[in-house]
Amino acid sequence: MCITRRAILIILIVFLLLPAEAARAGAYVFPVSFNNLQVAHKLLSWEENETDINPCYQWPACYVGMDVMYSSHAPSMYSSCVLHRNCIRIEGYRTRKAVMEAWRRDMGIPFSGSFTVEDRSASCVGLFYIDQPKQPAPENYTAARFPGSVCGELPPVNQACHVALQPEIDFGMLNNNQVNGISRDISGQLYCALAGTITLYGESLLGEPEIYFDGTRRNFYSTLRIDHQDASGGVSFTLPGNDVRQSFTLRATLHAATPPEAGHYAGTGIVYISYL
Numbered sequence: 001m002c003i004t005r006r007a008i009l010i011i012l013i014v015f016l017l018l019p020a021e022a023a024r025a026g027a028y029v030f031p032v033s034f035n036n037l038q039v040a041h042k043l044l045s046w047e048e049n050e051t052d053i054n055p056c057y058q059w060p061a062c063y064v065g066m067d068v069m070y071s072s073h074a075p076s077m078y079s080s081c082v083l084h085r086n087c088i089r090i091e092g093y094r095t096r097k098a099v100m101e102a103w104r105r106d107m108g109i110p111f112s113g114s115f116t117v118e119d120r121s122a123s124c125v126g127l128f129y130i131d132q133p134k135q136p137a138p139e140n141y142t143a144a145r146f147p148g149s150v151c152g153e154l155p156p157v158n159q160a161c162h163v164a165l166q167p168e169i170d171f172g173m174l175n176n177n178q179v180n181g182i183s184r185d186i187s188g189q190l191y192c193a194l195a196g197t198i199t200l201y202g203e204s205l206l207g208e209p210e211i212y213f214d215g216t217r218r219n220f221y222s223t224l225r226i227d228h229q230d231a232s233g234g235v236s237f238t239l240p241g242n243d244v245r246q247s248f249t250l251r252a253t254l255h256a257a258t259p260p261e262a263g264h265y266a267g268t269g270i271v272y273i274s275y276l
Helices: 078-083 096-106
Strands: 005-015 027-035 038-046 063-071 088-089 113-117 122-130 159-166 168-170 181-190 197-203 220-226 235-239 245-257 265-275
Touching: 038 122, 038 265, 063 078, 063 113, 078 113, 088 096, 113 235, 113 265, 159 265, 168 181, 181 197, 181 235, 197 220, 220 265, 235 245
Parallel strands: 005 265
Antiparallel strands: 005 168, 027 038, 038 113, 063 088, 063 122, 159 181, 181 245, 197 235, 197 265, 220 245
8 A cells, every 4th residue: 555645844944043932833933134223034934723813803903013022122013014014904803823814815925024123122023913003102012922923033143044955855655554764865055144153953833853744643754853963952053154055964754653544745844043
């Protein structure tokens, strides 16, 4: 008996900073750059279940969009929403999944944007919601992080790192009795504008070492290794800067406690950088 269609592992690339929150389902926003009080960001991925409720459902008005958290206060979302139009209204959507679908329809996923921050006390960029975008003032710093989203720590000034990696690992047609232990390798490259040490991680969207292909059955899954080391624990690289590239290998290995049923399987993993 054979798996009748291809087994594919889809790889997302995200950039975070230490200390970083554990990856989990929700919105993944990462900072592209932070220069001259301008933050460039990218909403790479957003997943929600069918039941979680939009926290501002049926408010008189509510907006969701990207902003930064400050060391002393929450954001106002004025620059992001009003000046740069990085927001949508969401008070009419009952569930967080409906909010996500509205964002995908109106703004697109992935979504890239930028906005100006108030000062260098900005610590991370993420997805926030607020009753109304207002003029920045201490009494109006009331935006809250949208539930489940990750706020990516802003990078060092003038630093920008990149991962060049193909987006899929395709295992092709496999016999279901022989999937356990099958591996596929792909090559990637890391490079940064400035010299420094980074750590590269690979795991599931739920922050687990196992990337499951069969949902709640949790029988058929893949694990990741970077240069022969456990990717979920992180692998450190010291890079020379000047965008000089360093190669690495990402290996995905299939595991199954019992032979999986015939079918088409796809799982999604996340590969992300943390800056030290």
